[in-house]
Amino acid sequence: MKIINTRFILLLVILITGFNSLIYEIYSIRLLFMFLAETIEAVSIAISSFLTGLALSAIIFSKLSKRNTNNIYIICLLQVLSALYGLIVLYNFEIIPQFLDYFNGFEISDILKAFLRYSIIWVYLFIPAFLTGGIFPLITGLYINELSKSSEQTGIVYFYSTIGSVLGSLVSGFYFIPVLGLKLTVLITIILSLACALFLCQKKVQYAVVIIFMAFVASKYSAIEYSAKIESRFGNIITQEQSPFGLITVGERNKRKTLYVNYRDMCTDSDTGSEGNLARTALNISGKNSNTLNIGLGCGSTANSLALHSNLKTLDIAEINPTIIKIAKQHFKKYTASLNASDNIQIIQHEGYDLLRNSNKKYDAVIVDVEEPTIIHSSALFTKDFFEEVYKKTSDRGVLALWSFQANDRFTKVIYNTLKQVFPYVLILKYNTSNNFYAFKKKPESQVILDPASEIYMQNIIRIDVNEINTIEHPKALKYFNTNQIFALPPNYKDQFEIENK
Numbered sequence: 001m002k003i004i005n006t007r008f009i010l011l012l013v014i015l016i017t018g019f020n021s022l023i024y025e026i027y028s029i030r031l032l033f034m035f036l037a038e039t040i041e042a043v044s045i046a047i048s049s050f051l052t053g054l055a056l057s058a059i060i061f062s063k064l065s066k067r068n069t070n071n072i073y074i075i076c077l078l079q080v081l082s083a084l085y086g087l088i089v090l091y092n093f094e095i096i097p098q099f100l101d102y103f104n105g106f107e108i109s110d111i112l113k114a115f116l117r118y119s120i121i122w123v124y125l126f127i128p129a130f131l132t133g134g135i136f137p138l139i140t141g142l143y144i145n146e147l148s149k150s151s152e153q154t155g156i157v158y159f160y161s162t163i164g165s166v167l168g169s170l171v172s173g174f175y176f177i178p179v180l181g182l183k184l185t186v187l188i189t190i191i192l193s194l195a196c197a198l199f200l201c202q203k204k205v206q207y208a209v210v211i212i213f214m215a216f217v218a219s220k221y222s223a224i225e226y227s228a229k230i231e232s233r234f235g236n237i238i239t240q241e242q243s244p245f246g247l248i249t250v251g252e253r254n255k256r257k258t259l260y261v262n263y264r265d266m267c268t269d270s271d272t273g274s275e276g277n278l279a280r281t282a283l284n285i286s287g288k289n290s291n292t293l294n295i296g297l298g299c300g301s302t303a304n305s306l307a308l309h310s311n312l313k314t315l316d317i318a319e320i321n322p323t324i325i326k327i328a329k330q331h332f333k334k335y336t337a338s339l340n341a342s343d344n345i346q347i348i349q350h351e352g353y354d355l356l357r358n359s360n361k362k363y364d365a366v367i368v369d370v371e372e373p374t375i376i377h378s379s380a381l382f383t384k385d386f387f388e389e390v391y392k393k394t395s396d397r398g399v400l401a402l403w404s405f406q407a408n409d410r411f412t413k414v415i416y417n418t419l420k421q422v423f424p425y426v427l428i429l430k431y432n433t434s435n436n437f438y439a440f441k442k443k444p445e446s447q448v449i450l451d452p453a454s455e456i457y458m459q460n461i462i463r464i465d466v467n468e469i470n471t472i473e474h475p476k477a478l479k480y481f482n483t484n485q486i487f488a489l490p491p492n493y494k495d496q497f498e499i500e501n502k
Contacts, residue, residue, distance in 0.1 A: 007143060011160045013075070013196045014139045018164025019171075020082070020189045021132040024090070025050050026172040027185055028125045049122045053129025061134030064141070071138045076201040078138075082131040083193040090128065091186045113473075136161055178322060181244040183496065230263050230490065238331060243323030245377060246497060250331045257331060259299050259324075261371060262495050264487045267299035269332055274431040275403060279305035279367055281429070281436070282401035285444045286365040289313040291395075293363045295352030295381065296370035300328050300335030302403070306367065307338040307345055315345045316361075318352035320377055325349060353380050356393050364395050369403040373475070374483045376497045382415060385472045387422040387439070394441065402437040406430070411480035413466040418477075421469055430457040475499065 029046045064071060140157045144150045176185040234240075235253030242248075249260040257269045267275070279302045283290050290311050294303050297319035306315050317339070319325050325347055329336050339345050348355060352368070370378040380386050382404070390400045400423065404415060412428065412435060419426045423439035430453055450458065468476040484493050 007145075009199050010139050010143050011157070013079075013199060014136065014157055015160045015164040016192050016196055017079075017132050017135045017139075018161040019168035020164075020192055021050075021054075021129065022165040022168030023172040023176065023185060023189050024086075024125075024128045024132070026169055027090070027177065027182065028128075030177055030182065045118060045121050046125055049125040050129045053126045053131075054133035057130040057133030058137050062137035062141075064138060071142055072200050075135055075138050076197045078131050078135055079193045079197040079200075082128060083190045083197075085128055085131060086186050086190045086193070089124070091183060091190070117473075178244055181242060181246075184242070230493070233263065233265075233488075234258075234260060239327060241323055241327070243321050245321045245323075246495075248321070248323045248327055250327060259327070259332070261321075261324075262497075263489060263493070264371065264483070264495070266371065267301060269299060269334060274434045274436055275302045275369055276305040277429070278302060278369060278401050278403050278436045280309060281438065282306075282365045282367050282399050283309045283311040285399045285438070285440065286397055287311060290364040291361065292316070292365045292367065293318065293352070293356065295356075295366070295368045296378075297324055297328055297347065298369060299332040300339065302367060302369040303345075304335040304338050307342070313344065313364075315339075316355075316363075317345070317347045318350050318355045319347060320349070320351045322349050351377065353386055353389065357389055359393060361393075362395050363393060364397055365399050365401065366390050366394060367401045372405055372481065372483065372486075373470070373477050374481055374498050375495070376499055379475060379478075379499055380472055382418070382477060383470050383472050383475070384418050384421050387419060391422050391441065396441060397444075398441050399444070400437075400439040402439070404435050404437060405481075405486055406433050406435050407481045407486060409461060409464055410466050411477055412461050413464040414468050414470050414477040414480060416461055417467065418469040418471075428454065428458045428461060430454040 025046065028050075029043060061074070064074060136157065140154050143157050144153045146153070172185060176188065180188075234249050234251030235258075236251060238250040238252055238257065240247065240249045246262040247260075251258050251260060259266045259268070279294070283292065283306065286292075288311050291314045292306055292312060294306055294315060294317045297303060297317055303315070303317050306312055339347060352370070356363075356366070368381050370381055373379050373382040382402075387400065390398075394400070400419075402415070402419075404412075406412065415437060416426060416428065419437060419439045423441065425440040425443055427438045427450065429436040429438070429450065470477040478499060483489070483495065483498060484491055
């Protein structure tokens with residue numbers, strides 16, 4: 001059977017390979033920002049592993065770059081292996097925390113643990129770079145047809161590879177990841193890699209590629225069928241949209257609208273009281289002319305309570321999910337209308353921890369009302385690492401207000417312990433299914449009066465014999481938080497962004 005071996009297809013394949021390689025790189029950096037708070041370390045790992053993978057692969061496969069039929073099959077093999085790695089490993093990025101936490105139970109030094117964690121991440125990112133790096137010298141060897149023009153023709157191949165890389169970095173950063181989401185972004189690279197193999201190889205190989213893709217589709221069909229069984233919780237679906245951080249749904253039942261992220265109900269258009277009180281109490285304590293940061297927009301209830309408070313000076317609202325911002329403005333106007341009424345209020349599409357870390361602004365109040373601690377992109381907001389950042393970035397009268405589900409007493413004690421590691425004064429206000437935590441640098445001038453139930457509850461929490469604290473490296477709170485139980489989900493349900501409970 002005839003092998004397709006045109007110069008046009010070779011250039012198209014190297015263009016797509018460059019495109020995919022930079023998507024993998026941007027995607028990987030985005031993932032590292034989820035799991036590592038140390039931005040410099042995350043970037044260093046991503047870049048060093050990526051460049052090492054490209055370089056080592058290039059030197060190995062350059063020895064095979066002479067023009068011969070077998071090179072086509074090697075390129076096809078690399079594309080298929082790249083697609084399989086994307087399908088099995090990169091697509092299922094939820095496994096990263098499990099690998100990172102594997103060494104926590106070993107009695108070894110913290111330095112060795114950190115080295116092993118970084119080594120795992122380095123290898124994780126090295127493999128896709130290695131699988132794509134060897135394609136350049138192989139295609140260059142096939143493309144050169146005149147020795148006298150080898151430099152010129154190598155330059156042409158390099159040009160197409162670089163243009164593909166430029167396009168991949170721009171498209172992934174500005175469209176694929178923020179609009180389509182992480183999983184769909186990887187799925188696109190998988191399809192492109194398999195398409196390259198289909199362009200180049202004989203029919204037998206093409207059949208194998210098609211079978212691999214069909215197996216992937218079949219495996220996902222069962223997941224879709226399972227999801228349909230729990231969609232009844234939405235009631236009447238008003239709107240539903242995929243986002244970079246899961247499926248966003250607004251459902252209506254008994255004339256009450258609820259916002260869901262995947263299948264977890266986040267908020268409703270009927271303020272239960274705890275979120276509004278979280279905001280009002282924080283500004284009562286911080287006092288007049290408070291510069292305020294609200295992390296997590298949701299339906300907008302907490303932000304609305306802040307916007308209407310007489311002590312507010314400025315309000316920055318950090319929301320990581322652009323789809324949440326759009327849907328909140330469209331379907332929860334009773335809360336979000338007030339956010340457009342003043343020039344001193346701005347909604348910033350950014351991860352709250354990173355926004356605070358890189359801000360030069362001193363806040364008087366930081367209010368955190370996010371999903372919950374088992375979700376990758378909000379987990380760090382319940383840790384000592386984040387609380388220390390809040391301490392540094394707040395004024396002397398600063399207050400941190402944290403909303404949390406009332407998972408169980410041990411979970412509450414871990415969060416209390418963690419806050420007390422950073423702030424000298426911590427209070428807990430108890431509600432039916434949630435807790436409002438308040439942490440202060442100094443004893444507030446405005447007395448916070450605990451109701452009798454909260455006073456008794458807090459004293460009982462303090463007496464619990466649990467001394468653990470919650471950090472990014474050691475997320476101790478997760479083992480006390482049962483996501484499926486709290487959200488009334490099936491026992492075998494696993495959210496795509498959920499960190500494995502320990």
